[in-house]
Amino acid sequence: MTVVDHLNSTVRKLPTWGLYVVGAVYPAWLLYQGLTGGLGVDPVKVLEHEMGERALQLLILGLAVTPLRQFTGVNLMKFRRAIGVLTFVYVFLHLLVWLVLDVQILSQVWADILKRPYITIGMAGFVVLLPLALTSNNWSVRKLGPKWRTLHKAVYGAALLGGVHYVMVAKGFQIEPLVYLGVTTALLALRFPKRRGRVQRA
Template identity: 55%
Template sequence: MKKAINRLTRHVPTWPIYALAPLPVIWIYYEGITGGLGVDPAKKIEHQLGLWSLWILIAGLAITPLREHLGVNLLKYRRAIGVTAFFYVMAHMLTWLVLDVQFQNVWADIVKRPYITVGMAAFAIMTPLALTSNNWSLRKMGGAAWRKLHKATYAVLILGALHWLLLVKGFQWEPIIYSVVIAVLLLARMKWRPATSGLKA
């Protein structure tokens, strides 16, 4: 099974991810404009784009644990997934900015409302990651510095989960489940060093 997947990925290029990524966004806006999303389309689009963002971010986070624990190697798609995640987070943020709050009191919202502060922080952190998601930047920065910068993805995931946890009213399971999934994926990539390793060295 994993061999089959790994063999397949050698033949499946990454460019379709970039080509297909915008389609759901175009589709949901089309539905919103033509009345297919109910009576409050702006909120619906905003929430759906937020949820999709989290899915894509989680997919990117899953790649290393998949390889290390299950032997499935999807590493070549990780950059495309990361760039797609940034595209969705930006679409989510712009929907909020333009269609929801309509540029009113934006700065006050960012400063005063913790879930917006957290969401904006995640977007801000993602920006340099997206801008350096190319071979030229990787060469220019050097591998070590580039990898260090891109570890900020972990912070983005944590902030993304927190953004949702802070947002919901009452006690709701869904954001808690997502938070647990993210926590598990983060823990799964930690290298456990036995406490006695110092003695052996």
């Protein structure tokens, strides 16, 4: 048995709910850090940034599941839906911190969405993810049938919007946001040769 086989065998034994538990612990820990002074002089900004960056990392992880299986044989498919749900939760928390703790004034929130392109793009990404989160359940999979997979391909657009949002939020030239956007673009690009091959065979 190869290393990949051993790894896949171990993954199959891990419960999916464990990922939700781990995902819930991190925001709770951040909130505790913020309340006890562990996030520095501007805990709201740190909390907002951390939730947004972790959400983008989860988006990338979700995109990487299929290529990881195709190119290495490592199968994390059983966790993909959980990763997607946690991604939305983190995006929602990122948005909630901005709305409730940062801006606070409803009229200012709407003005920022309209006037600040990076916020417009971020909100667009949230809107794209919303129907995906609402249909991330077994009932929706059965009800929608083949349309479910088509709908959930919208995550590709959400990932790009998230990457662009992070690049635009960053002040000045920063490598890290560009790396995130580059990795996201690369993971999406891996899907195109397969599609072209299907067209040629057809």
